[in-house]
Amino acid sequence: ETGVTQSPTHLIKTRGQQVTLRCSSQSGHNTVSWYQQALGQGPQFIFQYYREEENGRGNFPPRFSGLQFPNYSSELNVNALELDDSALYLCASSSIGAGGLETQYFGPGTRLLVL
Amino acid sequence: AQTVTQSQPEMSVQEAETVTLSCTYDTSESDYYLFWYKQPPSRQMILVIRQEAYKQQNATENRFSVNFQKAAKSFSLKISDSQLGDAAMYFCACLSSNTGKLIFGQGTTLQVKP
Numbered sequence: 001e002t003g004v005t006q007s008p009t010h011l012i013k014t015r016g017q018q019v020t021l022r023c024s025s026q027s028g029h030n031t032v033s034w035y036q037q038a039l040g041q042g043p044q045f046i047f048q049y050y051r052e053e054e055n056g057r058g059n060f061p062p063r064f065s066g067l068q069f070p071n072y073s074s075e076l077n078v079n080a081l082e083l084d085d086s087a088l089y090l091c092a093s094s095s096i097g098a099g100g101l102e103t104q105y106f107g108p109g110t111r112l113l114v115l
Numbered sequence: 116a117q118t119v120t121q122s123q124p125e126m127s128v129q130e131a132e133t134v135t136l137s138c139t140y141d142t143s144e145s146d147y148y149l150f151w152y153k154q155p156p157s158r159q160m161i162l163v164i165r166q167e168a169y170k171q172q173n174a175t176e177n178r179f180s181v182n183f184q185k186a187a188k189s190f191s192l193k194i195s196d197s198q199l200g201d202a203a204m205y206f207c208a209c210l211s212s213n214t215g216k217l218i219f220g221q222g223t224t225l226q227v228k229p
Contacts, residue, residue, distance in 0.1 A: 002159075033215065042119075042206055042219030043160075056214045090160060092217070103150070104210070104217055106160035 002026060004093050004107035012113045013081050021076045021110045023091030031055070032074040033104060034066060035090040043090055049074055050096055086114045117142045119209050121220035128197045129228050135182075136192045136223050138207030148210040149183065150217075151192045155203040163205070166190065194225075202227045 003026035013019050025032050031050045035043035045058035049068035063079040072093070078085055088111050092104035119140045128134035140149065151163040166174045166183050173181050178198075182191045194201055207220040 002161075031215065033217065035217075040222075042208075042221050043217075045216045045218070048215045050215075056216055058216065088158060092160075094215075096215070103148075103162060103165055105162065106152075108157075108159045111158075 002093075002105040002107065004091060004105055006089075006091050006107040006110050008110060009108065010111045010113075012115065014115050015081055015083060017081050017114075018077065018079045019081060019112060021078075021089050021091075021112070023074045023076070023093075023107055025072045025074070025091075025093030026105055029093040029095045029105075030072055031094045031096050032068055032072065033092045033094070034074070034076045035092065036060075037088040037090055037109070039087070046076070081114045083114050086112060088112075117144070117147075117209050117211060117216075117218045119207055119218050119220040121207055121223050123223045124221070125224045125226070127226040127228060128194070130197055130199060132197055133193060133195045134197055134225065136194075136205050136207075136225070138190045138192070138220055140188050140190060140207070140209045140218075142188075142209060142211070144211055144213060146212040148212065149181075149190045150208045150210065151179070151181070151190075152206045152208060152219075153201075153203045154206065154222075160206070164192065197227050199227050199229060201225060 005024045033048040034046040037043040047057040088109045091107045094104040149166045
């Protein structure tokens with residue numbers, strides 16, 4: 001167990017709807033990264049949050065947005081859901097310290113199905 | 116841009132034998148980290164081993180070790196004394212210390228035969 005938790009574990013939505021996924025980071029970590037993993041593929045970086053601000057973004061459209069809270073937990077919001085958004089969404093927590101970025105530890109993921 | 120390539124979609128090994136998973140990467144950065152993660156069917160991504168690019172010594176973690184060839188941009192994972200619990204999808208990944216972006220390979224599915 002990594003200490004990173006995500007909710008919900010599974011979610012079914014219809015096209016055009018909006019969804020919010022949640023992540024609680026490991027104790028002592030100040031950075032949260034989100035990844036999208038399509039079936040049978042490697043995870044793709046969506047964005048990263050550090051000290052409540054976006055700290056880097058992958059090739060995802062603006063309808064993918066996020067938040068980080070003072071306790072370092074985070075949300076991923078996806079608007080106007082499309083069928084291709086069906087995937088496993090992974091959250092990873094890490095710590096940015098004097099030595100730079102540290103290892104990312106992953107949560108169990110949220111499986112999103114868009115119908 | 117960083118890329119990570121795993122050329123073996125599937126591998127199999129007999130229990131108690133040794134297997135090596137291949138990974139090559141490309142990056143223009145001088146400061147980066149390399150990782151192997153394991154993802155069992157239960158889907159939680161678990162860290163197997165980590166290598167700092169500035170370290171010449173290959174990382175080891177119990178039955179897991181890496182062969183890091185920086186000039187060749189190669190980072191293979193060796194699993195010794197394979198166990199049934201090692202069966203999973205294995206991902207090689209490269210972390211840029213500048214961007215915090217973790218780039219993953221396509222994964223290698225490892226089957227362990229009893």
